[in-house]
Structure formats: structure tokens, C-alpha cells
Amino acid sequence: MRAQRLCGDNGRVVSSEVPSTGSPAGQAGQAASTGSGQVLYRKWRPQAFAEVVGQEVVTRTLRNSVASDRIAHAYLLSGPRGTGKTSLGRLIAKAANCASPVEGEPCNECDSCRAFLEGRAMDFIEQDAASHNSVDDIRQLRENVILNPMSGRYKVYLLDEVHMLSTSAENALLKTLEEPPPHIIFVLATTEPHKVTATIISRCQRFDLRRIPTPDVVERLAFICEKEGFSLDGVALQEMARSASGSLRDAINALEQVVTYYGPSPSLEQVREALGISVDARSAELARLLLDGGPSTGSGQALAQGLKLVAAVRDDGVDMRRFSREVVGYLRELLLVKAGAADTLDQPQETLAEMQTLARQVDEAEIVHALKMLGRLDFRDDPQSSLPLELALVELASAPGRPAGAPEPAPAEEPEPQFSIPVSATEGVAATTADATVSAPAEGEQGPSPPGVPPDPSSASGGSGQALLTRVREACKESDKQLAALLNASCEVKSLEGDVLTLGFYHTFHLERVEAGRYLGRLNELFSQALGRPVTAELVHSPRRPTPGKIKGGHLARAARELGAKPVLGQGEGPIGKGEENWPGAE
Numbered sequence: 001m002r003a004q005r006l007c008g009d010n011g012r013v014v015s016s017e018v019p020s021t022g023s024p025a026g027q028a029g030q031a032a033s034t035g036s037g038q039v040l041y042r043k044w045r046p047q048a049f050a051e052v053v054g055q056e057v058v059t060r061t062l063r064n065s066v067a068s069d070r071i072a073h074a075y076l077l078s079g080p081r082g083t084g085k086t087s088l089g090r091l092i093a094k095a096a097n098c099a100s101p102v103e104g105e106p107c108n109e110c111d112s113c114r115a116f117l118e119g120r121a122m123d124f125i126e127q128d129a130a131s132h133n134s135v136d137d138i139r140q141l142r143e144n145v146i147l148n149p150m151s152g153r154y155k156v157y158l159l160d161e162v163h164m165l166s167t168s169a170e171n172a173l174l175k176t177l178e179e180p181p182p183h184i185i186f187v188l189a190t191t192e193p194h195k196v197t198a199t200i201i202s203r204c205q206r207f208d209l210r211r212i213p214t215p216d217v218v219e220r221l222a223f224i225c226e227k228e229g230f231s232l233d234g235v236a237l238q239e240m241a242r243s244a245s246g247s248l249r250d251a252i253n254a255l256e257q258v259v260t261y262y263g264p265s266p267s268l269e270q271v272r273e274a275l276g277i278s279v280d281a282r283s284a285e286l287a288r289l290l291l292d293g294g295p296s297t298g299s300g301q302a303l304a305q306g307l308k309l310v311a312a313v314r315d316d317g318v319d320m321r322r323f324s325r326e327v328v329g330y331l332r333e334l335l336l337v338k339a340g341a342a343d344t345l346d347q348p349q350e351t352l353a354e355m356q357t358l359a360r361q362v363d364e365a366e367i368v369h370a371l372k373m374l375g376r377l378d379f380r381d382d383p384q385s386s387l388p389l390e391l392a393l394v395e396l397a398s399a400p401g402r403p404a405g406a407p408e409p410a411p412a413e414e415p416e417p418q419f420s421i422p423v424s425a426t427e428g429v430a431a432t433t434a435d436a437t438v439s440a441p442a443e444g445e446q447g448p449s450p451p452g453v454p455p456d457p458s459s460a461s462g463g464s465g466q467a468l469l470t471r472v473r474e475a476c477k478e479s480d481k482q483l484a485a486l487l488n489a490s491c492e493v494k495s496l497e498g499d500v501l502t503l504g505f506y507h508t509f510h511l512e513r514v515e516a517g518r519y520l521g522r523l524n525e526l527f528s529q530a531l532g533r534p535v536t537a538e539l540v541h542s543p544r545r546p547t548p549g550k551i552k553g554g555h556l557a558r559a560a561r562e563l564g565a566k567p568v569l570g571q572g573e574g575p576i577g578k579g580e581e582n583w584p585g586a587e
Contacts, residue, residue: 039253039256040224040228040252040253040255040256041248041249041252041253041256044224044227044252045087045090046084046087046091047091047094047106047108047117048091048105048106048108049062049063049091049095049104049105050105052084052087052088052091053084053212053216053217053219053220053248054083054084054210054211054212054213054216054217054248055083055084055088055209055210055212058077058088058207058209059088061207062088062091062092062095062104062207063095063103063104063105064104065104066095066096066098066101066104066105067101067103067104071092071096071154071185072185072204072205073180073184073185073186074177074180074185074186074187074188074203074204074205075089075092075185075186075187075188075204075205075206075207076162076188076189076190076193076196076200076201076204076205076206076207077089077187077188077189077190077207077209078189078190078191078192078193078196078206078207078208078209079191079208079209079210079211080191080209080211080246080247081191081247081249081250082212082244082246082247082248082249082250082251083209083210083211083212083246083247083248084209084212084248085160085189085190085191085209086126086158086160086189088187088207088209089126089156089158089187089189090116090124090158091106092156092185092187093116093121093123093124093154093156093158093185093187094106094112094113094116094121094124096152096153096154096156096185097112097116097121097123097149097151097152097153097154097156098110098112098113099111099112099113111151112151112152115151121152122150122151123149123150123151123152123154123155123156124155124156124158125144125155125156125157125158126158126160127141127157127158127159127160128160128161129159129160129161129162129163129164129165130160130161130164133164133165133166133169134166134168134169135166135168135169135172137169138165138169138172138173139172141157141173141176142172142173142176145157145176145180145181145184146181148183149183153183154183154184154185155183155184155185156184156185156186156187157184157185157186157187158187158189159186159187159188159189160189161189161190161191162188162189162190162196162200163190163191163192163193163195163196167197170197170199170200173200174199174200174203177200177203177204178203186204188200188204193206193208210246211245211246211247212246212247212248213246214238214241214242214246214346215241215346217240217241217244217246217248217251218234218237218238218241220248220251220252221237221240221241221251221252221255222234222237224252224255225237225255228259228264229264230255230259230264230265231264231265232255232258232265232266232271233267233268233271235268235348236266236267236268236271238346239268239271239272239275240254240255240258240271240275242346243275254274254275257274258270258271258274258275261274262274276319276322282309282312282313282323283323283326283327283329283330284330285309286306286309286310286327287327287330287331287334287370288358289302289303289305289306289309290306290327290331290370290393290396291358291361291362291366291367291370302397303393303394303397306393307390307393307394310386310389310390310393311386313386314384314386317384319384320379320384320385320386320388320389321379323389324374324377324379324388324389327374328371328374328375331367331370331371331374332371333345333347333355334355334358334359334362334367335364335367335368335371337352337355337356337359338359338362338364338367339364342355342356369396370396373392373395373396374389374392377389377392465492465493465496466493468493468527468530468531469487469491469492469493471530472487472523472526472527472530473487473488475526475529475530476522476526480519480522483514483519483522483523486510486513486514486519490505490506490507490510491503491504491505491506491510492504492506492542494540494542496535499533499534499535499536500535500536500538501527501531501535501536501537501538502537502538502540503523503537503538503539503540504540504541504542505539505540505541505542506542506543508541511539511540511541514539515539520537520539523537524536524537
């Protein structure tokens with residue numbers, strides 16, 4: 001019987017599918033219904049949960065739910081393309097309507113299973129939500145779900161790409177999805193579950209399908225090749241599986257493309273050419289030259305050879321974007337080998353041996369640097385341009401680096417910060433004036449202290465006032481966050497005289513809170529630990545003075561001065577009455 005196109009109860013076309021060879025019945029059904037134009041991925045669609053590749057957790061759960069007759073009313077299947085979402089939806093429909101399931105698997109022999117195998121199951125309605133995403137489509141679906149199944153126990157609706165439904169359509173579906181008729185099963189499939197409304201997700205049993213591992217894809221491709229009479233090398237199948245990036249459908253499509261063009265026995269080179277993969281080992285060779293010409297080796301000859309190799313690849317018409325990705329892939333695998341994780345790679349033993357030899361000759365930091373450099377290449381403007389790769393090669397070769405095997409430089413000791421005592425504003429002005437008139441002492445000499453400034457007790461304190469306060473804040477940040485907040489918002493170190501440390505608080509509220517609470521003893525303990533000797537904290541009120549040069553409307557005064565304006569000396573309070581020296585920028 002050839003493939004048919006049937007209509008469900010909603011009047012939309014339901015495409016028929018051809019069974020796989022998961023069972024004798026599946027093989028017979030395939031022999032009867034395979035059309036001349038049937039593509040391989042549809043021809044070899046799984047017809048039992050056991051045939052689904054790489055999704056053991058999901059298939060076991062679904063199989064147990066069928067065996068225990070605990071089938072949910074709604075399922076949400078999410079995952080990358082080609083991982084089995086639609087196939088699982090069809091299997092749910094077939095197993096739920098099977099007359100005699102075997103441990104949760106459809107028997108593929110009863111009338112209901114035969115209807116699915118031959119593409120004439122009227123109780124299975126597949127609808128593309130991307131093209132039927134309006135409220136009217138969902139309203140029609142709601143009208144149809146109340147109708148009883150035509151032959152089986154359940155009527156199953158498979159809504160593919162459900163994230164494409166409009167907001168109104170999703171809201172219209174909510175009530176039906178929450179409490180559907182007892183004979184209805186919804187299967188929602190999506191590649192972007194984050195776009196599905198949370199209220200829809202909460203009404204479904206959700207299964208996240210993962211990318212299919214490369215060995216599983218290779219095994220399935222080998223099975224199809226055996227049944228179809230194709231003869232391909234194992235390395236060629238691995239190339240197909242890796243290029244599919246975990247999508248079994250993409251891998252099967254690649255297989256069909258290769259055998260259609262080159263016949264049933266293509267060579268490895270022909271497979272690589274059909275898939276757009278480099279026809280030789282030039283990507284690995286360029287990776288070796290990158291490391292040979294790095295800063296630790298300083299080999300200019302390796303750089304020249306690398307540039308010539310890139311030019312040859314470009315002249316051969318190879319996609320430079322794909323070629324650079326292959327170089328990055330080789331460097332990644334080399335890094336794993338260097339880190340001792342070679343067993344995670346799916347490479348022949350000969351290739352692994354070569355990588356291990358190279359990994360012993362290069363430094364791990366060089367591989368990481370090369371990976372970061374090549375990972376930033378931008379081929380958006382022209383995928384065939386070799387300029388981004390050439391620039392990366394030159395930059396890698398000219399970047400300064402530490403010779404391979406050289407010991408790491410010892411970290412420099414952090415100098416002990418000096419403790420300076422803040423002074424009042426008038427004293428600070430006097431000190432500044434005095435400093436300007438006295439020449440700086442020679443190195444190693446200690447100049448006289450400016451007039452009005454007390455001697456610097458830095459030798460006894462071991463840190464500047466700000467640095468000391470910062471250390472105390474960090475020390476109490478975890479143990480006492482309130483004290484740390486008070487110190488951070490309204491405190492400064494005023495002076496240190498003998499064993500008395502004067503702390504100034506900008507606001508009386510903060511000062512009174514520290515004095516009245518349990519914080520004073522804690523402050524003495526923290527500052528004593530920070531200074532390395534016992535000190536007693538004395539708290540004073542220290543209102544924050546305006547910064548010199550900052551006056552009311554200061555930005556306007558600066559703008560006027562830049563335009564050539566002169567200050568007018570007047571009477572009264574404020575900077576105007578005090579003369580020009582208080583203006584910003586006055587000399």
C-alpha cells in the first residue's frame with residue numbers, strides 16, 4: 001500500500017508516515033508502504049519507544065506510563081531539532097491506542113497500530129502551530145475535541161512549534177488544556193520552551209530532550225546503511241555525526257545527500273567534500289604551527305608557514321569560517337588531552353597519539369591563549385576572507401609571553417601603607433602653603449614637619465587612616481553588617497595620638513547610636529587588631545565641611561570664568577565677600 005494523505009476531523013491534512021523496522025510488523029509495514037519519494041529520516045522513523053535514540057530517560061517514563069495506564073492528558077516535549085520530539089508524539093498516540101501493548105510498547109500488529117503504520121489513523125491530528133497560531137484556529141480545535149474518537153480510546157493532538165502561538169491563542173487554549181475531555185491527549189512540541197507561557201507549561205508533563213551523543217548517532221547511521229545496502233567507512237559516519245551536532249535527522253539527511261551524489265559507497269574524502277569539511281588535515285597542521293610560532297618558541301618560520309597554509313586554503317575555495325572552527329576544535333581537543341581528559345574525545349587512536357605528543361611539547365597557557373584569540377574571529381562581512389585568521393596568526397606570534405617552562409614570577413610584596421593624620425581645613429591650607437615654599441628633602445632624608453602639622457605616627461600605626469578604616473570595615477562586614485554600614489556611611493579617622501584613636505562621625509544620630517549600643521567595645525577590638533596594639537576609640541562629632549573650591553553654583557562660576565568673566569567682590573557672607581581666591585581655579 002502506498003503512502004496516503006488523510007484528513008483529520010478538523011479538515012486539515014495529516015501526512016502519513018512510513019514505519020521503521022523496529023519489529024517484524026514494522027518491517028512488513030515498511031515493505032508495503034515505502035514510496036519511491038520517501039526520504040530516509042521519515043522512512044526510518046522509530047515505531048517503538050526502544051528505537052528512539054539517545055532519550056532513554058524519556059522513553060522509559062512514557063513506556064511505564066502506558067504500561068500502568070497512567071497516561072497524562074498533556075505532554076510538553078522540548079529540545080533541539082532532530083532529537084525525536086515529533087517521533088515521540090506519534091509513539092504516544094500509537095501506544096495509547098494500542099489494543100495489546102507489550103510492557104508499554106505498541107504491538108505494531110493490532111488494527112490501531114496497523115492504521116498508524118499505514119498512515120490512516122484518523123484519531124491522530126498533527127497541527128503546525130506556526131501556521132495555525134490564531135485564536136480562530138484554537139477555537140476550531142476546541143470545537144473538535146468534544147467529538148469522540150473514531151476507532152481508538154484516545155484522540156491525540158500533536159501541536160508542533162507550540163511557542164509560535166499568539167498570546168490570545170495561548171490564552172484560548174488554557175482551559176481546554178487544563179481540563180480536556182477524558183478521551184483527549186495533547187502533545188506539545190517546541191524547540192524554544194522559554195517562549196511558552198508558564199501557565200501552559202504548568203498544565204503539562206514536561207520532558208526535555210537532549211542532543212543525541214555522537215556514538216549513538218553513528219550506531220543508528222550504521223544500522224540504516226546496513227539495511228539500505230550502503231557501504232561507508234566508520235570514520236565517514238563519525239564525520240557525519242559530528243557535523244550534525246546532536247541532531248539525528250540532520251545526520252540521516254547528510255547520509256542521504258552523500259549517497260545520492262556519490263553512490264552507495266562514497267569515500268571519506270567525498271563525504272568530507274559533500275559536508276563542506278576540509279578535505280585534508282590542514283586545520284590540525286595550522287593549529288600545530290600556531291603553537292610552534294607562539295611567543296614561547298619565537299619561531300618566525302612557523303608564522304610564515306602558517307600564513308602560506310591559510311592562503312592555500314583560501315585559494316582552494318574552502319569556507320574560512322568553517323576552517324577556523326575546525327582549528328578551534330582541534331585546539332580544544334588538544335587542551336583536553338593536555339588536561340588528561342583524552343578519554344572524552346571521539347578520535348582514532350592514531351590521532352590521539354599525535355595529540356599527546358604535541359601536548360607534551362607546549363604549555364597549557366599557550367593553548368588557552370590561542371583558543372581565546374581564534375574564538376573572537378569575526379567572518380560576518382565575508383566568510384571567504386582570510387584576513388581575520390591571518391591577523392590572529394600574526395598577533396599570536398607577536399604577543400609578548402613568558403618562555404615555556406619558566407617559573408612564575410613571585411608576587412611583589414604589597415608595601416606597608418603609611419598612616420597620615422587628617423588635619424582641619426585651615427591647618428591643611430597652611431601646611432600646603434608651607435610645603436610649596438620648602439624644597440623637597442633628598443631621598444633617604446626626613447624633612448622637617450610643616451608648621452601646624454603634628455608629627456606623623458606612621459611608624460607606630462602601620463597604615464593610612466583610610467586604609468585602616470577600610471580594613472576594619474571588611475573585618476566586620478560579615479560578623480556585624482550594621483556596624484559596617486555605620487562606618488561606611490558616616491565615619492572618618494581624625495587622629496591617632498598614643499593609644500587614643502579619634503573617630504569623627506558626620507551625623508550625631510550615627511554617633512549616638514555607636515556610643516549607646518554595643519559597638520564601642522567592638523570598635524576598640526577591631527582597631528586594636530588592625531593596628532597590632534591596644535588602642536581606645538574616642539568618638540567625636542565631625543560635620544562634613546564643603547570641599548574647597550566647591551561653592552553654590554560652582555559649575556556656573558567655572559563656565560563664566562572660562563568665558564572671560566571676572567568675579568565681583570561684594571559684601572556679605574559667602575565666597576563673593578571673601579575675595580577671588582575662593583573661586584574655583586583661582587591662583
